[in-house]
Structure formats: C-alpha cells, structure tokens
Amino acid sequence: MIEEGNARSGVYLASGRTEVREVLETCEAIQKRKFNPFLLDVERAVATLRKYFSRWKTFNDHCLDARTLNSLTEVVRLQNSQLRYQSSTLYTDPKLLSDKLRSLSVEGLARIFLKSWHPIVELEQLATTTVKEALHYWDTLLPFDVRRKRLEAREACSPLALDLESLESMGITAEQTFSESLEKFWMEMRRHAEQSGKLSYWEFVKRDSFEETAARAYFVSFLVTYGYATLEKREKDLFLTPHTRRVRLDLGRLVSFPISLKPGERR
Amino acid sequence: MTQQSESNPHFYAEKLKRAAHLLFFKRGKVPGAREWELKARLGKNYEEILTDLNRVLEDLDLEVKRARDEASYRAPDPLSVDEESEDRFLIRLKSEMTLTESRLCGWRIDNLAALTMAIAYVISKQGKAPRAEVEQDLSYKFGRWRSMNLTDIFIRTGYLREDEEGLLRLGWRTKSEVDLRALMTLLLEAKPEQPPPESQTIGND
Numbered sequence: 243m244i245e246e247g248n249a250r251s252g253v254y255l256a257s258g259r260t261e262v263r264e265v266l267e268t269c270e271a272i273q274k275r276k277f278n279p280f281l282l283d284v285e286r287a288v289a290t291l292r293k294y295f296s297r298w299k300t301f302n303d304h305c306l307d308a309r310t311l312n313s314l315t316e317v318v319r320l321q322n323s324q325l326r327y328q329s330s331t332l333y334t335d336p337k338l339l340s341d342k343l344r345s346l347s348v349e350g351l352a353r354i355f356l357k358s359w360h361p362i363v364e365l366e367q368l369a370t371t372t373v374k375e376a377l378h379y380w381d382t383l384l385p386f387d388v389r390r391k392r393l394e395a396r397e398a399c400s401p402l403a404l405d406l407e408s409l410e411s412m413g414i415t416a417e418q419t420f421s422e423s424l425e426k427f428w429m430e431m432r433r434h435a436e437q438s439g440k441l442s443y444w445e446f447v448k449r450d451s452f453e454e455t456a457a458r459a460y461f462v463s464f465l466v467t468y469g470y471a472t473l474e475k476r477e478k479d480l481f482l483t484p485h486t487r488r489v490r491l492d493l494g495r496l497v498s499f500p501i502s503l504k505p506g507e508r509r
Numbered sequence: 510m511t512q513q514s515e516s517n518p519h520f521y522a523e524k525l526k527r528a529a530h531l532l533f534f535k536r537g538k539v540p541g542a543r544e545w546e547l548k549a550r551l552g553k554n555y556e557e558i559l560t561d562l563n564r565v566l567e568d569l570d571l572e573v574k575r576a577r578d579e580a581s582y583r584a585p586d587p588l589s590v591d592e593e594s595e596d597r598f599l600i601r602l603k604s605e606m607t608l609t610e611s612r613l614c615g616w617r618i619d620n621l622a623a624l625t626m627a628i629a630y631v632i633s634k635q636g637k638a639p640r641a642e643v644e645q646d647l648s649y650k651f652g653r654w655r656s657m658n659l660t661d662i663f664i665r666t667g668y669l670r671e672d673e674e675g676l677l678r679l680g681w682r683t684k685s686e687v688d689l690r691a692l693m694t695l696l697l698e699a700k701p702e703q704p705p706p707e708s709q710t711i712g713n714d
Contacts, residue, residue: 274674275637327635334693336633343626344649345701349608351622354699356611358691360601362682363571364540365533421652468657488641490675 258294259303262310265290269313272320279320287314427461428470431484443473443480443501452503459503473499521558524551528562532573532600539667539681541576541599559598572603576685599685623647623659624668629696631669631677632689640675 447458465471469489474481531542547555563573647656663669667682
C-alpha cells in the first residue's frame, strides 16, 4: 500500500517537473525574443509553481523552481517594458513595419534614412606605427628603373570579339547567381555525406581541372565560414561535415585555415 | 591669474581651438571626446566652450552632439575616477546629406537601405532582435549571403551590437547619428512602392 502511494507520488512529481520545465522553457524563449511576453499566462504559471512547491524534496527540484520563478519575474519585467514601449512614439507593430519595409524600394529606403541621418565627422590621424609602416614601405620599394623593366610593354595582340561562353569562362557573366550556385553546392555536399554524415575534403573538392578544383574550394570556404558545414583536421586528412541548417558560430573563436592549392598537384 | 587669463579673449579662443581639436581628431576606436577629457583639458566651463563651438560650427552645417557613452564601446581608462561623467561629445552633420553626397562618402545605396531595414526591425522589436530574424528580413531584398555580410559590416562599424546570445541591439553609432523618431515616422508615412514579395529569395532558410 505504501509502495503504491510512493509510486503515485513519484509519477505526480515527474509530471510536475515536466510542467515546470515547460514554463521555464517558455520564459527563456520569451527572454530570447522568440515570443511576445504576453503569450505567457503568468497567473497560470505561478499557480503551477504553487501547486508543486510543497512537494519538492530534492535540491535539484528546488533549484528548478527557483530558476522558473526568476525567469517569470523577467517575463513580467519584459511585459512592463513592452507596455511602456507601446505607449511611446517609437512603437510600431513589427508585422506592419516589416510589410512596409518590404514594399519600399531600395532607393526609397535610402532616401528615408538620409533624412534622419547625421553622420559623425571624424578625422583619422597618423599614429607612430602607421608612420613606421609607411617608412618601411618606401625603404624597401625598388627604384623605379628596376620596376619599370618589369612593366615594359610587349608586343600587343590584335583585339578579339568575345562571345557569351568566353565571358562566362572569364567570370564576367554568370549563368546562375552566386547564391544559387552556393545553394546547389551545399545540396551536393549534403547528398555526398548522406550515408556517413561526413566526407573527405579532397575527394569532394578535387576535380580534373585546376579551375574547377579552385572554384569548389572557394565555395567550400564560404559554406564553412557561414556555418553551413564544418571543416575538421584529423592528422593529415581533412573532413567536411555538412549541416542541414546554418550553425551559429562563435566569431571570436573562428580561425583562418589556409589550404594550399597548386596546379597539377595530386592529393 | 587664472581669472585674468580666462577673461582674456585670446585665451578663450585657444580653448575653442582645443575643443575643436579634441572633438574632430579621432584618438581611439570611437570618435569624439568624453566628458571627463573635456573637463580636464578645457576646465569646468567646458559646456560654455562647447556651446560657443557649436555656434561656430553652425555656419558649416555641423553640430556638437552629446551621446551616452555605453560600457560596450567605452575604452578601459584607469585615469577616469568619475563614474558619472560618461557622456561623449561628438561632431556630426546638422542637416541632411543627399544621395549623391552619401555615394561620394563611400556609401552604397543598398547598404543604406539595408541599414534602414535593420535599424527599423530592431526598434520594432523593442531594441533587441535575434540576428537570424534581422538577416531573414534583409534577405527579402538583398539575398541571404549578402544580408549576412551586411549584418557583419553594421556590427563592425558600430551601427548594431551583437550580444553573446546572438541578439542584435542598436549600436553606439546609430544612437549618435540617427534620429530614431524621425526615421520611424518617415518609414510609417512612406507610401508603398511595390507589393511585398510572397516568397523568399532562393537561398533563404
């Protein structure tokens, strides 16, 4: 009989923890500006805390209760600041504003900004280090006669007409936009890594022509920099792990990782 | 001796020049001068000197602006003991800049438009908005990759500030340079030029 009572109490506490955790998660989401602070029924949340408070026995449960209560006070503070903000002249409904911003042209937006913009006047000045750098530049610069020899004009070839394909191969025009190419490339990487979740950098990047390899390496660097894939170094091998969504990167911890690429080199 | 010197017009003109030098020449990461610096270099009546400097600058369409010096962009200064004197004084353009002038200053029209969108979005979210949301809003007009790049530029130049949780706030430069009330009023008054796009550009999350 006692055992049955204990089991019931255990189930009751477990469901209580889940409820309190849900309140805490909602509060945290509100603090991160994911929801409107008024979406949370504070009175109901307080009633939930009150319902289980006398039942908590462990230290962790009391900590959870305290954290939730603390988050609730933060939500109430946000509700207060939202009310103050709504009563100020700066208040605008985010949805209304977002639609308005999208409906305005780029030039229209720029013109509006210029009417309320008073840029700061600032004069950059020379510091000792920049003067030293400049002196070093002039000291190490080769005489003009020497430099001129390198620039001497050679026999010029006659002008040629360029067709669209040549312009595309020179990178002046493109069949698809950069965003489209990058998107396509990201999909390709995810497809290659479907089974194991990761793939060898060189196997993925290396192609028959140097130009194609360089272009693929260029796209990979973009995806890694913006958090769409991760580059890992294990001993001498490099591995790529594509993500299904963009991963937030800690900009302070990002490191540059140069990868040398030479024409004709085999990996 | 001091009183005699201060009543001397030549001595006063020197102080005016010194104030101009302090405010025009950038010494650290942030332009302008802090209140305690001005107090130390110009004396207790520094505010009167700044009022006079403002009068002189008015003819050049410039003005002295007092801005709140936030902890985020305040350089550590062991000499500063007065915690209350943390306002910063800057010199800024008094009236408006034309589109052509802004281009000559190195601003692209689409960068200005993107900055308008980012600032307005952050304001509409009570001064704090997730970076992803701002980027998504910008991507409607500028594409995803460019919007990420632009957000980085705005953070670097001090127009926006990103905290550890990835929330964007208005940066020190926005607070000093932009008349936020005027901006929001103008945006709400503006007549729509094109219907809002139904779908996002390719490459959006």
